[in-house]
Amino acid sequence: MHPASGHDHHHDHEHSTLGEMDVRVRALETLLTQKGYLDPAAVDRIIETYEVHVGPHNGAKVVARAWADPAFRDWLLQDATAAIASMDYTGRQGEHMVAVPNTPDTHNMVVCTLCSCYPWPVLGLPPVWYKSAAYRSRA
Structure with a gap:
C-alpha cells in the first residue's frame, strides 16, 4: 500500500508492444539522427524501395514474361543479366544473373551458402x- 493514499501503488502500465530488437533499432536510429549521421527521409526511401520497388513480384513478372514471350525466354536463358535489366530490374546483387529452365526431368533449386x-x-x-542452416542442409 502507498502510505499516503492507503492504496496499492502497483499499476499495470501499458508497455510498448515493440520487441526488444525493435526498441534497440529505434534507439539507434534516434541517436544517429540526433548526431546528424542519419537522415530519416533517406531511411524512409530505402525502406520504400524494398517494400514497393524491389521484391519477389519483380521476379514473378520476369517469369510471366518468359512464359508469354518465347523470344524473351530465349534471351533470358542466354543472357539473364541483360534480359532482366531490360525490365529495369538492376542494381546491387543483380550484376550477374543466371536463369535455368525447369524441365519434366529436372527441377532446379538454388541454395546460397552466403546470401x-x-x-x-x-x-x-x-x-x-x-539463410537458416536447417533450410540449407535440408535442400
Missing part, C-alpha cells in the same frame, strides 16, 4: 528462413 549472391532486384531481400 551474397541472392538476386535482390528480382526477389527482394533474402527471407530469414533462406
